[in-house]
Amino acid sequence: MDALETRELRYFTAVAEELHFGRAAERLGMAQPPLSRAIQQLERRLGVSLLERDRRGISLTGAGEVLLDEGRAALDAATAAARRTRRAGGADGPGGSRNRLVLAVKAAASHELLQKLLDAYAAEPDAAEIEVLPSGTCEQEEMLRDGRADVALMHAPFNSLAGFDSEELLTEGQIAILPADHPLAARTTLSLADVSDIPDLPLARWSRHGTSAPGPGPEIHDQTQLAQLIALGRTVAVFPESARAWLWAEHAAVPLADAPPVVTHIAWPAHSRSLALAGLIRTATRL
Amino acid sequence: MDALETRELRYFTAVAEELHFGRAAERLGMAQPPLSRAIQQLERRLGVSLLERDRRGISLTGAGEVLLDEGRAALDAATAAARRTRRAGGADGPGGSRNRLVLAVKAAASHELLQKLLDAYAAEPDAAEIEVLPSGTCEQEEMLRDGRADVALMHAPFNSLAGFDSEELLTEGQIAILPADHPLAARTTLSLADVSDIPDLPLARWSRHGTSAPGPGPEIHDQTQLAQLIALGRTVAVFPESARAWLWAEHAAVPLADAPPVVTHIAWPAHSRSLALAGLIRTATRL
DNA sequence: GCACTGCAATACCCGGCAGGTATCACGGAG
DNA sequence: CTCCGTGATACCTGCCGGGTATTGCAGTGC
Structure with a gap:
């Protein structure tokens, strides 16, 4: 009632x-x-x-x-x-609302895709200003829900798209990132089982909000830490293929044959009616 | 803030x-x-x-x-x-919550599907009580959103699934329902164009919430009125195939070749964590 | 030009309720 | 048996949500 x-x-x-x-x-x-x-x-x-x-x-x-x-x-x-x-309400121009959209992206997301999206959208005639909001691991859902962001790039199956409208943008395989001098780095392909129990290379565990999953691997807070630990030969990580963009010389990337593909979606609150948002989505789906 | x-x-x-x-x-x-x-x-x-x-x-x-x-x-x-x-909170049994789920269904939905779903679910060991809530045309979205219902059967593309989680249950073609003695009733197939401009049979218009679309056809409020008007040779209607179940002897059904298929989904609020709901969905997807 | 009308804003008052402090009631640990 | 930690009760106070009366203002009809 x-x-x-x-x-x-x-x-x-x-x-x-x-x-x-x-x-x-x-x-x-x-x-x-x-x-x-x-x-x-x-x-x-x-x-x-x-x-x-x-x-x-x-x-x-x-x-x-x-x-x-x-x-x-x-x-x-x-x-x-x-x-x-x-x-x-920040600034209503006369005749039309000068909108600003907040786009939440995972720090580890594909830079290439994001760049293409922003460039293409900026070229649109009625382009709104886009504020890119870097968000922690899997935090984008929360940001969309509580209004800190208007639209987000999310990675299925890691992010749940539940409750949002979304469009697929990019599907990519996953790769294992390991130290360049590790024996497995010579392989042309690996399986999930291969990387999940390498005795000398435990998988790293992301720690967020102070909590972290239990396990043998080192605890990490950001991508730079992870890159360093891999370069030092202390751990191994699994990422979408676009992660190749930020690999170091000391890193080696090997495709994972049986890892589920990662699909990057653009997602937004289902009830959204903003024209600027509609334009961004249109641009994104045409990439 | x-x-x-x-x-x-x-x-x-x-x-x-x-x-x-x-x-x-x-x-x-x-x-x-x-x-x-x-x-x-x-x-x-x-x-x-x-x-x-x-x-x-x-x-x-x-x-x-x-x-x-x-x-x-x-x-x-x-x-x-x-x-x-x-x-x-109605009644917490000791040890487990005696849940009741409210299922919103369009009055015109497939009775057959609903019956199968309810029967199958009732046979589950931990089945909750299901209250079937008949809802007006396209009203289910609203009911899910404001909590009058926990789960709904919706018809894409008539209902928007935006903001809900959903699973496909059934895909069916559409049929035109016309008076049995009408010339077109003899045809084995029709097109949308055929039925949208029959001079003597204007399409009926649903009136809901007091408002109704403008047009030549008669205004109707429920399915019985519609059935009667068709039987009287006054109008024609388009429905999913499952509507054959309630046809009268005076009615004829002709498949529409070019009508988009109607997909019945079971949909629920994305954040739902109810065990009873999960059970119902599991049952539904296995039908 | 002037009274009239319709609408939102202002002025002022009042009662209820949100929130604070002090205290109680009760169960567990020593 | 006492003390501590917990939530509940009792009682008070000030703020604010809501009501009535009135004003200000722009159209409108005569």
């Missing part, structure tokens, strides 16, 4: 994520009692119990899990509305 | 849709002055002018258009959060 207030959603997601009223209140910059009360009111308003209070902290009920998911989506939509409106 | 409050979005969308403060206030059940003030505050908060006040009513600026789009999406997300949470 009635839509939940943004404030209620903010409060609930904080509590649901912290599973602790005190910490959640701190995170929200408020005291604990009003937060407790607000959650109770929310539960009464919905006629549903969201939290299991078992006198030893709290846990989410089934309904609570649902609200956490849906609430995050709604909050993202609300912040996206604010951000995109602010961006659109 | 900060998410917009649901209330602000409600107010703004009302004003943006009515383009009249007085009517908008009435629709919102409040007085006009506080509404004016709220919009001004919103504009100050965003640092953007949303409305063009030209002393003769108001109109949207570019930023206003953006906010109308984004705000609608955010409002839908917020009401969806409320609805789905309420539904999930």
Whole structure:
């Protein structure tokens, strides 16, 4: 019936994520009692119990899990509305809106493709200004959802295209990047199994948001670190073929025969109606 | 930065849709002055002018258009959060949530497919209860977006799958349904051009939400009316092949050679994580 | 030219509710 | 049994969301 207030959603997601009223209140910059009360009111308003209070902290009920998911989506939509409106209002030229589009790209994405896209679009008659926003590993989905970006280059199957409209731009195979002096570097082709258990070359693990997958390989934060570790003969990595563009002399690239192809998509929020965005997409699909 | 409050979005969308403060206030059940003030505050908060006040009513600026789009999406997300949470909280069995899924189907959809799907799913071990929600023409998208439904059967290319995850279920051709005693009923095949300008049989026009496309044909509100009008020799209609299931004796069906095939998809909100939903989709794709 | 009308903006007031502080209730650990 | 950590309750206060009355202003009809 009635839509939940943004404030209620903010409060609930904080509590649901912290599973602790005190910490959640701190995170929200408020005291604990009003937060407790607000959650109770929310539960009464919905006629549903969201939290299991078992006198030893709290846990989410089934309904609570649902609200956490849906609430995050709604909050993202609300912040996206604010951000995109602010961006659109920056400068209205007379007669037409001087739009600026924010394009999120993974740092490791194909430079070549991006360059071609930007050049081709800049040549369009009604080209808007494009701000390229480098984003961390798999962060583009989040950026599209909460309005920090208007459009993104994403890599299937690594990125999920769920909830966005998208067009395929480029399909490429994957390559293993290993030290030039490693025995396997002489091979003309490798399989995933080959590179996943080289005893002296564990696969590197990306660490993001402070968390990282467990494993034997070294933890890395950016592409330069990775390139260095490979050059030093300490690790091996798997990348789309376009990564050849940034290989060092100490690196060797070997195609992976059985790796799934990587498809670069251009993706945007499904409800988008911006003319500038439409132009960019048209340009992109014609590349 | 900060998410917009649901209330602000409600107010703004009302004003943006009515383009009249007085009517908008009435629709919102409040007085006009506080509404004016709220919009001004919103504009100050965003640092953007949303409305063009030209002393003769108001109109949207570019930023206003953006906010109308984004705000609608955010409002839908917020009401969806409320609805789905309420539904999930109805009855938590001990140990597992006794979920109920709401499936939106167009009234004219394939009964056969729906029946098979429901039967197959009911046979699953952990089947949730499925509530079938009949929805008007092309209304399923809206229902998925604002949480009235959890999953829907949609017909491409009539429904837009934008913003949802989906799986193809069934592809079928289209047929023209005409009076059995009409000359064209004897043909084994027809083209779209054939049926679109039969002098004595204008195509019927669906009227929904009080509005309807202009044209010569009779205005209809439901399928029974349509069936009757066809039987009376007053109109002709185009449907997917599965419509043969509800034909009357007075009807004749002729395949349309050049009509685009209709693809029935099962679609659901992209962020959905419900186990019950996953089970239903798994069942559906195996049909 | 002048009164009239329709619409948004301003001025001012009031009540409710969001948020704060102090305290309680309760269960676990020592 | 006491103390600590937790969430809930009690009570207060100030802000702000909303209401009524009024003004300002641009068309419009006479």
